[in-house]
Amino acid sequence: MSAISVNGLTKEYGDVLANDAVSFDVEAGETFGYLGPNGAGKTTTIRTIMGFQSPTTGTATVLGADVRDEAALVEARENVGYLPSNPGFDETATGMEILDLHASVKGDARREELLELFEVPVDRKIRGYSTGQTQKLGLVQAFMHDPDLVVMDEPTAGLDPLVQQRFNEFVRDETASGTTVFLSSHVLSEVRRVCDRVGIIRDGRIVTVERVGDLLDRSGKFVRLGVAGEVAMDDVTLDGVHDLSARPVEGVAAGAPAGGGSTVAGTATELTFTFTGDLNALADFVAELDVLELDIEEAPLEEIFIRFYDDEQVSA
Amino acid sequence: MFEFAWYNGRRRIKGAGALTVGLGLLTALYVYMFPTITSEVNLDEYAESWPPALREAFGVESLSTIEGFLATELYAFGWVILLGLYVAYSAASLVADDVEHGRMDMTLSLPVTRSRVLLETFASMLVPVFLVNLAMPVIVYVGVAAIDESIPVADLVMVHALSIPYLLAAAAVGLVASVTFDRADIAQRAAMGVVFGLFLVDSVTSGTDFSWLGALSPTRYYDPAEILVRSTWDLQGAALLLGVTAVLVLVSRELFRRKDIA
Numbered sequence: 001m002s003a004i005s006v007n008g009l010t011k012e013y014g015d016v017l018a019n020d021a022v023s024f025d026v027e028a029g030e031t032f033g034y035l036g037p038n039g040a041g042k043t044t045t046i047r048t049i050m051g052f053q054s055p056t057t058g059t060a061t062v063l064g065a066d067v068r069d070e071a072a073l074v075e076a077r078e079n080v081g082y083l084p085s086n087p088g089f090d091e092t093a094t095g096m097e098i099l100d101l102h103a104s105v106k107g108d109a110r111r112e113e114l115l116e117l118f119e120v121p122v123d124r125k126i127r128g129y130s131t132g133q134t135q136k137l138g139l140v141q142a143f144m145h146d147p148d149l150v151v152m153d154e155p156t157a158g159l160d161p162l163v164q165q166r167f168n169e170f171v172r173d174e175t176a177s178g179t180t181v182f183l184s185s186h187v188l189s190e191v192r193r194v195c196d197r198v199g200i201i202r203d204g205r206i207v208t209v210e211r212v213g214d215l216l217d218r219s220g221k222f223v224r225l226g227v228a229g230e231v232a233m234d235d236v237t238l239d240g241v242h243d244l245s246a247r248p249v250e251g252v253a254a255g256a257p258a259g260g261g262s263t264v265a266g267t268a269t270e271l272t273f274t275f276t277g278d279l280n281a282l283a284d285f286v287a288e289l290d291v292l293e294l295d296i297e298e299a300p301l302e303e304i305f306i307r308f309y310d311d312e313q314v315s316a
Numbered sequence: 317m318f319e320f321a322w323y324n325g326r327r328r329i330k331g332a333g334a335l336t337v338g339l340g341l342l343t344a345l346y347v348y349m350f351p352t353i354t355s356e357v358n359l360d361e362y363a364e365s366w367p368p369a370l371r372e373a374f375g376v377e378s379l380s381t382i383e384g385f386l387a388t389e390l391y392a393f394g395w396v397i398l399l400g401l402y403v404a405y406s407a408a409s410l411v412a413d414d415v416e417h418g419r420m421d422m423t424l425s426l427p428v429t430r431s432r433v434l435l436e437t438f439a440s441m442l443v444p445v446f447l448v449n450l451a452m453p454v455i456v457y458v459g460v461a462a463i464d465e466s467i468p469v470a471d472l473v474m475v476h477a478l479s480i481p482y483l484l485a486a487a488a489v490g491l492v493a494s495v496t497f498d499r500a501d502i503a504q505r506a507a508m509g510v511v512f513g514l515f516l517v518d519s520v521t522s523g524t525d526f527s528w529l530g531a532l533s534p535t536r537y538y539d540p541a542e543i544l545v546r547s548t549w550d551l552q553g554a555a556l557l558l559g560v561t562a563v564l565v566l567v568s569r570e571l572f573r574r575k576d577i578a
Contacts (some may be wrong), residue, residue: 052421052577072571074427082425088418092327104319105426141422 001064003028003149003180003269004049005229008058011044015204017143018044020204021058026182028148031175031253033191036201042184043085045151045201050082056071063149076206078106085157085184087284088136095122095129095137099144107145114140117170118163131158139167143174152183156190168193211267219299225286231269238285240277243303268292276300320423326441328406331443339394339448340455346384346389347459349573354380365405372522375441382465383544386456391540395479395513399448400486400534403441403506407490408507410437410528411572413500420577425556434495434572438565441487449476475543478550481557482538486511488564489534496571 006027011019018041020139036042047053049060051073061065065076089098099122101113114124118136127132134156142150156164171181171194185191191198192212200211208215220240226249232247249270270293275282286294353359359379378384411434414420423433453476458544460467495501498537511534520529530536538555 047421047577050421050425052424054574070429074429077425077427078426082421084418084421084425086418087415088420089423090327090419097323101319101323102426105428 001028002061002117003030004032004060004182006045006049006058006060006063009045009048009055009060010057011041012099017204019048019055022201022204022206023058024199024206024209026180028180029175029178030196031181031183031194032096033198034182035186035188035191035198036184036203037186040187040201041204042201043153044204046151046184047268050151051077062151067252078145079148081145081147083135083138083152083155085151085154085206087134089126089134089137091127092125095120098126102141103144109144109146111140111144112293114144117166118180126197132160132172133164135159136163136188147179147216149182152181154185154251155183156185156187216298218276219303220274222295222297222299222303223271223273223282224287224293224295225271225274225291226268227271228268228290228292230267231271231289236271236273236285237273238277238281240275240281242276243275244271244273247250271289274303305308318436320428320436321439324410324437325443328440329522331406332447335444336448336451339399339452342394343390343452343455344459345577346386347456347463350382350385350465351463355387356482359385368523369520372519373517375538378545380539381545382460382463383467383471383504384541386460386467387541387544389473390456391479391544395540396482396535396538397512399479399483400515403483403487404447404493404507404511405504406437406444407441407487408493408503409500410441410491410505411494412497414500415498415577424577430573431569434491434569438487438491438568441484441493443482445480445487446451449480452476463547467544468569471544471547474549475540478538478543478554479540481535481561484561485534487566488561490492491568492564492571494576495568498578 002025006022006024009019009022010017020041022041022045034042034045036287044053048055049062049067050063051067051070054068062073063076063079066074067073089095090295093101099108102108103111118139120137120140121129122137126137129137135155139155140210142152156167159167171183175181175194175196181194183191183195193238195212197211198215199208200207220242231246233244234244236244247270249268275296285302363379379388411420414423424430453472457467457469457472489510490503493503493507493510494500497506514533515535518533518535521527523527534557537550537557539550542548542550
């Protein structure tokens with residue numbers, strides 16, 4: 001059974017179509033990233049599957065419960081954790097009072113363990129919390145009843161890099177122990193680190209749903225190639241080259257000692273492109289050049305993301 | 317059960333305590349002034365010169381007895397207007413303020429029905445309503461005794477007991493506003509506008525051909541002067557107010573259940 005199943009979900013706010021026939025499934029036990037730029041409709045989907053608003057048409061199920069059936073959804077929520085973007089808490093209460101209230105309706109088997117991990121100043125009033133501290137309190141309440149499914153909207157917003165890293169490790173551990181995680185983000189590098197699959201949404205419509213690995217394979221490699229002499233764009237006859245750029249640079253002699261000083265003034269060219277073809281063909285191509293520098297990296301998800309949007313915009 | 321009622325109720329104790337202290341001080345001032353004023357001015361002659369509508373608005377029956385004086389100066393103003401507006405205003409923020417500040421998402425993500433959240437949240441309004449009405453009769457009784465006057469205990473108890481349905485009705489008006497609007501300040505203004513508007517309708521139309529309009533106002537069914545000066549207890553009116561409260565709360569619950577939380 002899917003942990004979340006979204007079927008033709010459409011949500012209109014007046015004239016604005018925030019979600020347009022959105023469909024995807026989140027399998028039990030996986031970590032699913034819901035990606036899109038701000039305003040794409042991520043939060044609309046999340047708030048609908050949490051039951052805060054009703055779909056205009058279509059529906060979704062959460063742990064088998066239809067989001068339009070309040071009684072079923074309430075029962076399912078006993079096993080659901082939720083972290084909104086910018087979680088709102090009663091500012092006059094202390095973190096402990098909030099956790100006590102939540103615990104009284106959903107349980108708190110893991111509260112102590114999580115408080116040790118995320119270090120929330122629970123004895124202070126929430127009014128005095130920083131954004132990061134509020135976010136960490138939100139994380140603790142989302143996981144403290146040991147839910148089967150956790151839904152998080154932009155979970156790492158406001159966390160400093162160190163805590164972000166701890167969060168990523170934590171999510172990986174949770175998934176390993178069987179928890180299903182659904183998280184939205186516009187920061188692609190963070191999704192890539194923790195998610196098994198991603199769904200990309202743009203202007204309220206799902207653009208693609210696929211495994212992060214497939215997305216990276218399809219997206220290919222980012223290649224930066226420094227070669228001696230002048231190379232024109234037309235000289236690059238390789239299949240699978242995208243976004244090629246060539247610019248003349250000051251050449252550095254191959255084999256020159258590191259540390260500069262012996263820079264040989266001469267003509268050189270820096271080629272950058274995204275490569276989705278056969279790597280052997282790339283190797284053959286490179287072998288015929290006088291290579292000064294060569295970097296091959298996984299294409300950043302941001303690039304793929306931009307390509308998806310650009311392609312869509314061209315065809316739209 | 318009742319986790320939200322307890323939680324919200326506890327957080328209202330401080331405010332309700334401050335309100336009680338404030339009203340207690342106002343009462344002490346009125347009671348302390350009473351002998352001085354009555355020895356210098358005949359308040360009834362003075363009130364005769366008021367326009368009838370104004371006398372009606374403040375329930376002026378007799379200003380020269382302590383009962384009549386308190387009915388007009390303390391209860392008509394302090395209870396019917398001030399407390400009525402206060403509970404309407406407070407209740408108006410019950411839902412709208414949580415929605416506006418994103419706290420409602422957090423609450424509704426818990427395994428609880430909207431119906432339960434709404435009813436328990438409204439129940440927290442019982443804290444100020446009961447706290448004020450439990451403490452104030454004692455303060456009034458002691459104050460009146462301190463100036464060597466007396467007031468019938470039964471009437472004093474009833475003027476407070478019968479104010480509870482009135483205040484709950486005002487709070488229910490606030491609750492309807494609170495589920496209707498997504499911004500607390502708009503809900504608060506709407507609730508206070510309705511409660512004060514109905515009070516005006518009742519007092520302005522009184523004694524005119526349009527007095528039937530005043531039947532729409534909760535103020536028609538709670539008259540402190542009737543209770544304190546004439547010992548007339550409008551139990552039917554109180555029952556009607558409780559009924560209206562129940563209807564408004566159920567309407568709010570229905571609106572809240574269908575609402576898209578913004």
